Amino acid sequence: MGTAATGQIPSSDLASLRAAVEGPVLAPDDPDHAAECTGHNLLRTSRPSVVVGAASADDVAAAVRFAARHRLPVAVRNAGHQMVVPEDGDWLLITLRRMNDVVVDPGRRTVTVGPGARWDDVLPETARHGLAPACGSAPRVGVTGYTLGGGIGPLLSRTHGYAADHVRRMEVVTADGTRREVTPESEPGLFWALLGCKGNFGVVTRMEFGVFPVTRFFGGGLWFSGADAAGSPTRASTRPGSPAVVLRRGRRRGARRVADLAGGARRAHHDVRRRPAAPGPSPAAAPAARRVRPARPGGPPRSGRRGHGPGRPAAGRRARPPRHPRRAAVRAGG
Template sequence: MHEVEESSGIDRRTILGYGTAVGASSVLGVVAAGGPAVAGPRGAAGGFRRPPGLTGKALLPGDPGYAAEVKTYNLVQTPKPGLIIAAANARDVQIAVRYAASRCAPIAVLATGHQPSVPIGPDAVLVTTRSMSAVTVDARRRVARAQAGALWQHVVDKSVPAGLAPLNGSTPIVGVVGYTLGGGLSPTLGRKYGYAADHVRSIEVVTADGRLRMVTAKSDPELFFGLRGGKSNFGLVTAIEFDLFPVTSFYGGAILFAGEDAGRLLHAYRKWVRTVPEAMSSSVGLLRVPDLEAFPPPLRGKLVASLRIAYVGRPEVGASLVHPLRQVATPIIDAVASQPYAAFPVIHADPVDPAPVYERTALLRELNADTVDALLAVAGPKAPFPISLVEVRHLGGALARSPRQPSAVSQRDAAFTLFMAGVAGPEQAAATRAAEENIIRRLRPWSTGGMYLNFMNVDDASVDAVRHAYRPEVYRRLRKLKRRVDPANLFRLNHNIPPA
């Protein structure tokens, strides 16, 4: 393995620090204001009162604590609901849903706020679940149970000491429930085990009628199908139970190359992924590092090509698999090594500080020479543009197979995800969004036409866009389910599936 030399001044902590700095609002000097408040077609604008019987808190605009409760990770939109229910338990969620239904008001849920969609305005009720963060692990059954506000860090803290790992995302600060209901694409274990939604045992959910239901494949097969992949369209989930896996370590991390080597890396990568086993998950990200003194000169203000690796198996096998990519150029940083599972955040080094981030996504059916050349033309070292990250992530393996218990997670025929994230305040937002749209357009010849729900953001929140996250027959099935469990579309402040 290539180790970082002491004299370089760059170590693994630098990689993590990079993620923080790229996401920090201090990079921009400004913070995006929340989107405009838009009333739903049936919502009663304003005039909310605190419903009785709550264990948690009810907050109205202007109340102390209101602003803190609506804080989100992604600052592109700030929720401005007419009423916040800071739920302490499932009973509080029931009270909130019944109260919203009695007012014909839309109701939304907020855990971390990583994935904004449509604005949440004064006609809406917002349930926050941060106080509901309990996690339990049954090591014998290899199962975890997480409440609605639990983060992946909470799960890892409980599962790793038991010698088990979840199908978590790239960052420990994402909410377990939202991630899983949107599919759950793990960059460590996904290709080996499939989507997180494929391994859900049961779901505790409050539906639009205010009932608290325990949903399993046997109790309500259709609702169990729709919840796993349908996000928050069919109710507010208060807890889920899901499988854990006997994984204690991985061979992985990130190898950073200079931007001028991005072409060599990507062309080698597109050939390499055809040869690797399902135990190998990987991606390549083109990162634009801020011109800040916090970064060493080799990174500062430069385009960097980051190879992200997670191999679940013997380290020596992982090293032999990665060897060809290590040879394409001299790395700036090589931090791929044998790691305890709890170190998974070093792979992607996602930002931990809130920031206004515009994201776009597409699914690619292939990554051939022409695809790479097109990507480099619009996102490579000779194409300056205001986007922090452009990533291509390898799919396939277990992600391509239908699970034993079918779910709404679709588009399993895709070979890669294309994901973009641009940190932008109000003055940079238009240019950032235009650049991302240009990349989507240039890579359309290799697109499947589908999208991955968890990577969809404010610019992919229309009903038409959401339809592209599902196969046509699945989308029709979900609309029929919506008509059964939420005919008034109370749960519409999301990437919405309207009733049939």
């Protein structure tokens, strides 16, 4: 049967897998193995027994059947932002970053993506047609993983709900290595299970979902003193058309050093971040700012920025706090 290439997997079986798929098949001693396994979180490394860099749904199906024959647990990495892996023993990893195609149908207001697509692949394509998805605020997050987990973001979720609510169909490779077309009509149980349970019921190799008319929006981030933010979670308006608000509390990075530079005013660094976003036709700056004002705490902002933006950077309008302690101290002082 040949020499075992890794654990209990014969090298002849790995050779057969390589012949069956278009993408690379890598063992731990291959020079590209580590790079193929590297994801967003560099603090956690993984060392699977076999990595299949899938280039198509057929590659995924072949990898799943190979894992089933060898009784290997399977982990899947889409765009690389998050991955759950087995703790120990032999296991197989399927990476999907090569399958990052994006197709927009402006007439039907839908987008079809491969499992390796990220929001920064989708947003430029939808913006050309005056459309936007129910994405989150980080453009380098993978579309499929975000959506299978529910998917909620600051721009459209208040109006349209979870991203998972707008999925229309999926192509899935199930544990038996079969490719399935999954819709609410054809596979209602599997369709329901996939949306919210991530990848526990199969490997999603294609997804179609609805998008919405958005040409411009007004949004950004503001940071306030913790003293001024007391009770602020109850201040957001619930009126129709009011801005979506994301509230966060916490110390700014380097808070101890900033407090020293700002004369000990440590309370200035218990910040509240709000990302107001009012989608719709381009409003004038003053009316848009007035719509945001009811969602603000009573005190003046310590730092931040707001402005108009086209649909394309909707997932990038994050307005992070200043990182340099001295700069933050100057802003905190007024």
